[in-house]
Amino acid sequence: MSHAVPLETESPPAAVGVTRPIEWLGLVALLALVGAQLLGVLTSPPDRDMGHLQKIMYVHVPAAWNSFIAFFVVAICSLLYLWKGQERHDLLAASAAEVGTVFTALTLALGSIWGRPTWGVWWTWDPRLTSTAVLLLIFVGYLALRSFVEDADRRAQWSAAVGLLGALNVPIVYMSVKWWRTLHQMQSSPSTVDPEYVVGLRANGIAVLLVLVYFIMKRYRAARVERLAEQLEERAALEGRDHA
Amino acid sequence: MAFAQDLRRVRAIVWKDLTTERRSKAGFNSVAFLGVLILLLFGFALGPDAEALRDAAAGALWLAILFSGVLAFNRSYQLELDGGALEQLLLYPAPRWTIFAGKLAANLLFVLLVEAIVVPVAIILFQVKSTAGWLPAIGVMLLGTIGFVSLGTFYASMASRSRAREVLLPLLLFPMLIPVLLASAEASSSLLAGDPMRDAGAWVRLLAAFDVIFVVASFLAFDYVIEV
Numbered sequence: 001m002s003h004a005v006p007l008e009t010e011s012p013p014a015a016v017g018v019t020r021p022i023e024w025l026g027l028v029a030l031l032a033l034v035g036a037q038l039l040g041v042l043t044s045p046p047d048r049d050m051g052h053l054q055k056i057m058y059v060h061v062p063a064a065w066n067s068f069i070a071f072f073v074v075a076i077c078s079l080l081y082l083w084k085g086q087e088r089h090d091l092l093a094a095s096a097a098e099v100g101t102v103f104t105a106l107t108l109a110l111g112s113i114w115g116r117p118t119w120g121v122w123w124t125w126d127p128r129l130t131s132t133a134v135l136l137l138i139f140v141g142y143l144a145l146r147s148f149v150e151d152a153d154r155r156a157q158w159s160a161a162v163g164l165l166g167a168l169n170v171p172i173v174y175m176s177v178k179w180w181r182t183l184h185q186m187q188s189s190p191s192t193v194d195p196e197y198v199v200g201l202r203a204n205g206i207a208v209l210l211v212l213v214y215f216i217m218k219r220y221r222a223a224r225v226e227r228l229a230e231q232l233e234e235r236a237a238l239e240g241r242d243h244a
Numbered sequence: 245m246a247f248a249q250d251l252r253r254v255r256a257i258v259w260k261d262l263t264t265e266r267r268s269k270a271g272f273n274s275v276a277f278l279g280v281l282i283l284l285l286f287g288f289a290l291g292p293d294a295e296a297l298r299d300a301a302a303g304a305l306w307l308a309i310l311f312s313g314v315l316a317f318n319r320s321y322q323l324e325l326d327g328g329a330l331e332q333l334l335l336y337p338a339p340r341w342t343i344f345a346g347k348l349a350a351n352l353l354f355v356l357l358v359e360a361i362v363v364p365v366a367i368i369l370f371q372v373k374s375t376a377g378w379l380p381a382i383g384v385m386l387l388g389t390i391g392f393v394s395l396g397t398f399y400a401s402m403a404s405r406s407r408a409r410e411v412l413l414p415l416l417l418f419p420m421l422i423p424v425l426l427a428s429a430e431a432s433s434s435l436l437a438g439d440p441m442r443d444a445g446a447w448v449r450l451l452a453a454f455d456v457i458f459v460v461a462s463f464l465a466f467d468y469v470i471e472v
Binding site: 082138140142145149150151153154157158161162165166172173179180 | 419423453462
């Protein structure tokens, strides 16, 4: 049997597609990030209390903002999948969850590095810190579920349900942890930081957003190719051929 | 009429699950024993200081319930899967929620029975005293258990049918249960001491809201999860 296997979805070249627009986006994101970091680091004066330690805000805060955007995408795509059952929503949710998990871990790590000299401890049981850690764990569970389920329909359906319930729990976790404890300083946002830091913070927020979109698109593309490989493998197994 | 029929189906599933459990007792005995064992281990880890034990009692009790109870949920589906019985159950011309409701009720009874053993042991081991009466604390216990069991039953319907189910269930379930753990432990410590800070009410409301939200959400999501 040497004839080409017809696929129900797109043929491999179309699915793998022309990668150029994404690579352009990646380049723009990289340049924006470098530019925004330089802007933030070079133009802002040292903070009265924290000195140059304040510069960590230009990565920590944008990473935190954008991880929330990523998890918002997961929730929306999960809902869309349960409603319409289209594979692309599932794959997009998975990609956003992966990138969101990385950004959340980055937020926690940077916060920890900043907290050691500022608060004197690497970790404190403060509400925002603790609920971010819980959010990370919820989505690590989501990714674990995906990796432990082989059947694609099952994986999509189940992870959509888990993603939605996880997103539903985020405000409840935050509220419960907040009642439990309080120490984090007001979160940094353009309305709470000194005007001298606003431009750098906004620029970095946008730059990291570009990075987020680039990562998600990249992972989405990879997920599509993986699905295609799975389908080819299934097809080959059904036809009793060895998969080369 | 139709609803009465659905309720009969729920009852049938509860009866079936509990009968299987009653006849073997293997599940119940080991889960209850594990709960007691975890309490003992906490006692050793925290040291014999009575004051420290009393302060940690509510948290330790809840962890013992979570860690032992979580073993029950996969079991309740595993028994179905072994004989291919889940497919038969799904073939019945009845709404899917009746299956979930049945499993949920059976698991709830199971965990409450485990608690009937574990809670008195915790009170004795950790020398818990109450200045304000036990009844409100029992109410909190019940609310916490409903949240725990509804999410546990829901996640087990997936985890039990995946690879690595033993580790997947706690990985999915425990992060979701952090509000339950916090609210139950805080509310019951505070109620046992006569609610000196007047904060128990807020925790109980949080717990009740959590229960309502996730009982509804897991009923809705179960339809999607069980059909594949």
